[in-house]
Structures are given as structure tokens and as C-alpha cells.
Amino acid sequence: MSKLSRRQIITTGLAVTAGVSGLAVAAKLAGRYGLIPPDSGGIYGPGETLTYAAQRVLTRHTLAREFSSGQISKDPFANPVDPLGEEFQRFQSAAFADWRLVVDGMIARPASFSVAELKSFPARTHITMIGCEEGWTYIAEWTGVPLSHILQLVGTLPQARYVVYRSIQPDAWDSIDMAEALHPQTLVSYGMNGGELPAPFGGPLRMRVPRQLGYKNVKYINRLTITDNLKQFGKGLGSGELGAEDGYAWYAGI
Amino acid sequence: MHNARPIGTLSRMAETFSPRHALLVRVTHWLTVLSFFALLVTGVEIIISHPRFYWGETGNVNIRPLFTIPIPSSRSSVPTGYGYVLPDQNGWSRYLHFQSAWILLGTGLLYAAFGFFAGHFRRNLLPARADLSPKRFGISILQHLRFERPSAQEAWSYNVLQRLAYLVVIFLCFPLLIWTGLAMSPAFESLVPSSSLLGGHQSARTIHFFVTGFLVAFLLIHLLMIVLAGFRNRMRAMISGRVTQPQERV
Numbered sequence: 001m002s003k004l005s006r007r008q009i010i011t012t013g014l015a016v017t018a019g020v021s022g023l024a025v026a027a028k029l030a031g032r033y034g035l036i037p038p039d040s041g042g043i044y045g046p047g048e049t050l051t052y053a054a055q056r057v058l059t060r061h062t063l064a065r066e067f068s069s070g071q072i073s074k075d076p077f078a079n080p081v082d083p084l085g086e087e088f089q090r091f092q093s094a095a096f097a098d099w100r101l102v103v104d105g106m107i108a109r110p111a112s113f114s115v116a117e118l119k120s121f122p123a124r125t126h127i128t129m130i131g132c133e134e135g136w137t138y139i140a141e142w143t144g145v146p147l148s149h150i151l152q153l154v155g156t157l158p159q160a161r162y163v164v165y166r167s168i169q170p171d172a173w174d175s176i177d178m179a180e181a182l183h184p185q186t187l188v189s190y191g192m193n194g195g196e197l198p199a200p201f202g203g204p205l206r207m208r209v210p211r212q213l214g215y216k217n218v219k220y221i222n223r224l225t226i227t228d229n230l231k232q233f234g235k236g237l238g239s240g241e242l243g244a245e246d247g248y249a250w251y252a253g254i
Numbered sequence: 255m256h257n258a259r260p261i262g263t264l265s266r267m268a269e270t271f272s273p274r275h276a277l278l279v280r281v282t283h284w285l286t287v288l289s290f291f292a293l294l295v296t297g298v299e300i301i302i303s304h305p306r307f308y309w310g311e312t313g314n315v316n317i318r319p320l321f322t323i324p325i326p327s328s329r330s331s332v333p334t335g336y337g338y339v340l341p342d343q344n345g346w347s348r349y350l351h352f353q354s355a356w357i358l359l360g361t362g363l364l365y366a367a368f369g370f371f372a373g374h375f376r377r378n379l380l381p382a383r384a385d386l387s388p389k390r391f392g393i394s395i396l397q398h399l400r401f402e403r404p405s406a407q408e409a410w411s412y413n414v415l416q417r418l419a420y421l422v423v424i425f426l427c428f429p430l431l432i433w434t435g436l437a438m439s440p441a442f443e444s445l446v447p448s449s450s451l452l453g454g455h456q457s458a459r460t461i462h463f464f465v466t467g468f469l470v471a472f473l474l475i476h477l478l479m480i481v482l483a484g485f486r487n488r489m490r491a492m493i494s495g496r497v498t499q500p501q502e503r504v
Contacts, residue, residue, distance in 0.1 A: 001482070037414050044346070044349035044353050045351060046353065046356075047349065047350075047352050047353025047354075047355075047356050047357075048352070048353070050356050051352055051356070052314065055441045055442070058445050059441045059442070059444055059445045062441075062444040063444055064443070064444045064446045065443055065444065065447050065449075067311070071311065072314050073317075075314075075316035075317065076314070077314035077315055077331075078317070079331065080330075080331055084293060086312040087501060125294065128457060129311065129312070131438075131440055131455065132304075132314075133300075133303075133348060134300075134303040134329060134344070135300065135301070135303065135313075135459055136302040136304055136306075136313055136314035136315070137311065137312045137313060137314065138312050138314055138457050139311060139312055139454060146408065149296070163421060165463075210439045211440050211444050212440060213440065245312070246345055247345025247346055248345045248347075249345075249348060249349060249352075251440065253440060253441025253442075254437070254439035254440065254441060254442065
């Protein structure tokens with residue numbers, strides 16, 4: 001190798017300094033605008049942060065593709081879940097009349113809604129695809145209350161940043177950021193293909209996030225917690241044993 | 255294998271060292287190798303969770319597949335005919351797949367910018383018009399079919415088949431791979447709904463698989479050609495840029 005000239009050393013030094021300070025500025029800006037996901041640590045943090053930041057900048061308001069009614073899958077696949085216990089069966093035998101969606105956290109008016117109450121709110125229906133991280137997909141018509149409507153009813157405080165949703169299955173909790181929670185297609189869904197949402201597909205209530213993969217669409221939800229910090233939930237990765245704590249990315253828009 | 259000995263040009267080489275491959279080409283080449291390998295391994299891991307391929311928008315175990323890969327799966331819900339289920343590796347595989355995709359994308363953009371603005375594509379990859387005549391083209395094909403060792407001047411330049419193969423990989427395969435990859439992203443599809451142009455979400459996934467297969471075939475032939483042309487020399491040319499072959503340029 002030839003010896004490095006003084007000019008080369010100075011140029012390289014300047015380039016490295018510019019690069020490092022550029023990254024520092026970028027990281028600071030990203031933090032300020034909420035572009036850093038809760039799983040930004042570790043060796044896959046840089047890629048994950050890039051994905052989340054890029055999509056938050058580019059897709060904050062974009063709508064998931066909607067399909068025609070002719071494209072609805074005739075044989076959708078209900079991904080099997082762990083056996084639902086006796087508690088769920090009790091709710092089921094009472095036609096979910098006692099099922100409630102509790103809303104708490106950083107809100108002005110803590111509340112709890114029955115399925116019937118949710119059905120009385122303005123509904124939205126969309127025919128969208130649900131895609132599993134494994135690679136399979138189906139298209140269905142989903143009906144539910146926009147999550148934004150519920151957040152408006154309970155009076156979300158300005159500092160809120162995430163909505164944590166929990167299921168009757170303790171490991172299946174997950175969370176989304178406010179951009180996704182306020183997105184018009186994000187539903188607390190209770191209907192599928194014109195009927196009730198069948199239990200294998202997540203009934204009575206399923207979080208429907210059509211711009212993210214299936215695993216963010218948690219089944220059997222019964223509690224929403226609005227927060228500004230995901231650190232206090234589980235291991236602080238934003239989702240439970242069926243998500244980030246099992247090594248899966250928190251943001252699943254890809 | 256023995257290489258042709260350098261013919262008395264070493265002293266001149268030391269004075270005006272000009273690398274066989276530009277530094278940027280060498281760096282981006284190895285970054286591509288690294289990210290492609292990571293994408294390939296993690297891609298296979300992801301396929302194992304659903305080794306079935308479909309055409310159109312939707313596909314799942316209730317739908318008849320276009321074809322299946324006869325391997326066991328990491329999901330019990332997939333009927334494979336095997337009596338066991340492999341461990342789930344999708345978490346880290348997906349993280350690494352997308353991180354590598356970012357590296358590949360950045361590398362590709364850097365390389366493309368260099369290729370266009372520094373004349374690399376025009377000078378080194380665009381075949382000469384004369385080489386595309388049926389006669390010259392035929393000769394090149396015959397030389398390859400006979401596994402002839404390339405001439406010394408080819409240590410400094412690509413032959414016409416090589417140029418065409420690289421152009422197909424750079425301008426067709428990698429863009430298609432990135433496009434079909436992005437078409438599988440539900441969020442990106444909300445920004446640029448392009449999967450219908452590919453035949454649907456599942457079609458995009460199937461094309462993604464076949465383009466990868468094509469690239470693996472390219473890689474195997476690429477390696478075979480390197481061995482045939484002199485592994486050490488060609489590797490050295492792509493690492494340090496040095497070539498220990500006759501320096502006479504053409």
C-alpha cells in the first residue's frame with residue numbers, strides 16, 4: 001500500500017467527522033419527530049429504525065389498498081391460536097354480551113364499552129388484505145369503529161404517543177403509534193364479510209391495522225391503554241410474547 | 255493453475271498503479287456479496303414458514319398453490335407431509351432480511367450513480383456494437399461452451415456475454431427483486447400500489463422467489479467462470495485491484 005498523504009488523512013478525517021455529526025443530527029431529529037421504534041437497540045436496530053422512520057415520513061396518511069367485493073376470499077384462513085380458556089367460552093356462550101373494551105391511560109375520560117355500544121358508533125367498512133409475516137394472505141370485508149373515534153370519545157391527552165391493546169390471551173398484547181391509531185382505516189373490528197366477526201378470526205373484537213402485518217391485528221382485544229412510553233409494558237419492546245418479545249419487529253408495515 | 259508471468263512491466267505498474275476495478279466498484283461488489291448472502295439465507299428461512307407459492311392476490315393453506323417446495327415447515331398449520339415442525343427462525347430472519355435490503359439498496363444506488371456519472375456502465379458494461387454481430391457473438395458463445403481460458407487481454411476487460419450477463423443482473427434482476435420485495439410490504443403498497451402490475455401480492459412473492467433463483471444460478475456460473483479464468487487473479491483484481499497478468503492494454 002502506498003503511504004497516506006497528508007491531504008488524504010485530512011480529507012478522510014473531515015469526511016468521518018461530517019458523517020458522525022450528520023448521523024448524530026439525524027438521530028436527534030428522528031427522536032424529536034417520533035421516528036425511532038421501541039426495538040431500535042441491538043444489531044438490527046439501524047435497519048429497523050430506517051424502515052420505521054422512512055415509512056413514518058412517507059406513509060403517515062396513505063390508505064391501504066381496498067379491493068372490490070368480488071375479490072373477497074371465499075376460503076380465508078384463520079391462523080390457529082392457543083386454546084382459548086374457559087373464561088372465553090363463558091363470554092362466547094353469552095354471545096359476548098358481557099365482553100367489554102376498557103380504555104385507560106393518558107385520556108381525559110376513562111371508559112369501558114360493550115360490543116353493542118361499539119356497534120352503535122359510526123362504523124367503517126373496508127375490503128382489505130390481511131397478510132401474515134409467513135407469506136400467506138386473504139382478502140375480507142372488515143367492519144368496525146375507527147380507533148380514532150374511540151380516542152376522540154375518551155379525550156386522548158396531547159402527550160399520548162402509543163395505543164397499547166391487550167387481549168384475553170395475555171401474551172398477545174401489542175401497540176401502535178398515534179399515526180397508525182388515528183389512521184382512518186384502523187378499526188376496532190367486530191364484523192367480517194357482512195356478518196359477526198367469527199371467533200377463529202378474532203371475534204368479538206379484533207384490532208384491524210390493514211397497513212401492517214397480521215400479527216399486529218390482535219384478536220380478542222379487551223383493553224386499550226394510551227401512553228407516551230412503551231418502556232413500562234412487558235420488556236419495553238412494544239409487544240408481548242407473540243410479537244417483539246419473541247424476536248419479531250414491533251413495526252410491521254415493512 | 256499457473257498464471258502467465260508478468261512481462262517486464264512491474265516497475266511501470268508500481269509507478270502508475272491503475273486498478274483493474276475502481277475502488278467504488280470493489281467496495282460495492284463486496285457489500286453486495288455480503289447483503290445478498292444475508293438476504294438469501296434469511297429468505298430461505300422465511301420461505302420455510304410457508305413453502306407454498308401462489309399466483310394472484312391471495313394465497314393460504316385453503317387455496318391450491320401454484321407449486322410447493324417439498325420441505326418441512328416451521329409452522330404446524332402448513333401441511334407438508336412431514337411429521338415434524340422446524341423451529342421458528344422468522345423473527346431475526348426478517349430483521350436481518352430488511353436490514354440487508356437497506357444495505358443492498360444503498361449500495362445499489364451508490365453503484366448506479368457511479369456507473370452512470372463516471373462512465374463505468376458505458377465503458378465497461380455496454381457491449382461494443384461490433385461484438386453484437388452474430389459472428390462475433392457466436393464465437394464468444396463457442397469459447398464459453400468449450401470452457402476456454404480467457405485471453406490475457408480479458409484480464410482487463412469483460413467479454414460480450416459477461417457484459418450482457420452483468421447488465422441483466424444490474425438492470426433487470428436487482429430492480430425486479432427490490433420492486434417485488436416492496437410490493438409485499440403493506441405500508442409501501444399504501445404509498446405506491448404496484449403489486450397489481452405484477453399480478454398481485456402473491457404473484458410478487460412468487461416472482462421474488464424466481465428472480466432469487468435466477469441470481470443464485472448467475473452466482474454459480476459467475477464463480478465457475480472465475481475459477482476457470484484463474485481464481486487468485488480474479489479475486490485479487492476485485493479485492494486490491496491488482497492484476498498479475500500482462501499489462502498491455504487493448
